[in-house]
Amino acid sequence: xxxxxxxxxxxxxxxxxxxxxxxxxxxxxxxxxxxxxxxxxxxxxxxxxxxxxxxxxxxxxxxxxxxxxxxxxxxxxxxxxxxxxxxxxxxxxxxxxxxxxxxxxxxxxxxxxxxxxxxxxxxxxxxxxxxxxxxxxxxxxxxxxxxxxxxxxxxxxxxxxxxxxxxxxxxxxxxxxxxxxxxxxxxxxxxxxxxxxxxxxxxxxxxxxxxxxxxxxxxxxxxxxxxxxxxxxxxxxxxxxxxxxxxxxxxxxxxxxxxxxxxxxxxxxxxxxxxxxxxxxxxxxxxxxxxxxxxxxxxxxxxxxxxxxxxxxxxxxxxxxxxxxxxxxxxxxxxxxxxxxxxxxxxxxxxxxxxxxxxxxxxxxxxxxxxxxxxxxxxxxxxxxxxxxxxxxxxxxxxxxxxxxxxxxxxxxxxxxxxxxxxxxxxxxxxxxxxxxxxxxxxxxxxxxxxxxxxxxxxxxxxxxxxxxxxxxxxxxxxxxxxxxxxxxxxxxxxxxxxxxxxxxxxxxx
Numbered sequence: 001x002x003x004x005x006x007x008x009x010x011x012x013x014x015x016x017x018x019x020x021x022x023x024x025x026x027x028x029x030x031x032x033x034x035x036x037x038x039x040x041x042x043x044x045x046x047x048x049x050x051x052x053x054x055x056x057x058x059x060x061x062x063x064x065x066x067x068x069x070x071x072x073x074x075x076x077x078x079x080x081x082x083x084x085x086x087x088x089x090x091x092x093x094x095x096x097x098x099x100x101x102x103x104x105x106x107x108x109x110x111x112x113x114x115x116x117x118x119x120x121x122x123x124x125x126x127x128x129x130x131x132x133x134x135x136x137x138x139x140x141x142x143x144x145x146x147x148x149x150x151x152x153x154x155x156x157x158x159x160x161x162x163x164x165x166x167x168x169x170x171x172x173x174x175x176x177x178x179x180x181x182x183x184x185x186x187x188x189x190x191x192x193x194x195x196x197x198x199x200x201x202x203x204x205x206x207x208x209x210x211x212x213x214x215x216x217x218x219x220x221x222x223x224x225x226x227x228x229x230x231x232x233x234x235x236x237x238x239x240x241x242x243x244x245x246x247x248x249x250x251x252x253x254x255x256x257x258x259x260x261x262x263x264x265x266x267x268x269x270x271x272x273x274x275x276x277x278x279x280x281x282x283x284x285x286x287x288x289x290x291x292x293x294x295x296x297x298x299x300x301x302x303x304x305x306x307x308x309x310x311x312x313x314x315x316x317x318x319x320x321x322x323x324x325x326x327x328x329x330x331x332x333x334x335x336x337x338x339x340x341x342x343x344x345x346x347x348x349x350x351x352x353x354x355x356x357x358x359x360x361x362x363x364x365x366x367x368x369x370x371x372x373x374x375x376x377x378x379x380x381x382x383x384x385x386x387x388x389x390x391x392x393x394x395x396x397x398x399x400x401x402x403x404x405x406x407x408x409x410x411x412x413x414x415x416x417x418x419x420x421x422x423x424x425x426x427x428x429x430x431x432x433x434x435x436x437x438x439x440x441x442x443x444x445x446x447x448x449x450x451x452x453x454x455x456x457x458x459x460x461x462x463x464x465x466x467x468x469x470x471x472x473x474x475x476x477x478x479x480x481x482x483x484x485x486x487x488x489x490x491x492x493x494x495x496x497x498x499x500x501x502x503x504x505x506x507x508x509x510x
Contacts, residue, residue, distance in 0.1 A: 187220025
């Protein structure tokens, strides 16, 4: 047996060499006819590695030697061709495979359907599925699920639903999980009415809705701000009694009410949830604590926080951030910072949003230097900051006349891979103008253009006004010209026009 394997390996090597190096294989037809078998064709294709060469070898064997190939050969070649984006060639191979009377199994079918969908050839995916279904071969639900997920990720949920209904007409029997995938895609696309049509048709498909079906619809309704309609759907679920709503069902609607500060409705539903025997989780408490915090009702927020602890739900960064935010809204800086320290004591890491709440809250309550300290902590963290974190502090220092400190903060931003945005530049320009540092203000404007940040009318009009007051009408006119060109031609032209309209070398403040 070992010697036969060695002989076969030697033949495969010879076949590969001859195929790659010979201009014509006609002289070798007799030799290959005598020694080549379907299993050896597989070995040759596998050894050739290059999909196009494998295709040509299989084509040679098919047309010159009139050979039928093994399922393994077709599977290997189809997968390698698709992975090399040779989908047109792969379709030719698939047709050969079918002519040889072979039908792909679910693994190969799923791969092919997914591959063609990925490259936008839904027509071929549809053809493959129809072909297999017509041959009364059961197609695994995973094949359909993967296909529909691909289409939804490509923002083709309508195409997915059309295909789904076509397949139903071809006697496709879906499972609830598959329908839920389509519903989720429709809800994310705002096609809530079509999602409800699927719900109404669900039983005719031979499926029963489950809690995920209804949770998907509830979430979809809340996404388009139809929270009361979601509440009605929840009541329907409770009345039907087929299954009980879960914590996700209740929490989604509670969050919807809290988003619109309808805390009475949210709190009532929270009570119903408890009475139904559904235990709230951290997300449930966070929604209510955040809602009460936004309204400044810290007594209710703290009561929920205490209840959360009693029920064994662990507070997270969202819990503390909401409490901190609520205290800042009431101007209770000391209590807000106590929550910040308590959060740190529990080793709960802050998020970008936490830092934003801290910085904005401190600035709004005239604690500029403390906000500056928080920025230093941010700079020491692994969080990649955004301009909106820095802007309130930069604005505070500019308004207090300390533009040098504002410039230092901008320099720190850039060191921390955070690019100033339009608001940052506008704050700096106005701050330097108010201090009478006009050359630096113009320099910042120059830099704003240089980095591709388009100024708006507010920025330009403020700068022009200050330049005119400073007795610099020429510079004011050039700035106005930049705005006009920016509005008509875009920022690229703006950069060019500014350089062309001034010969003055202006130092950049940042």
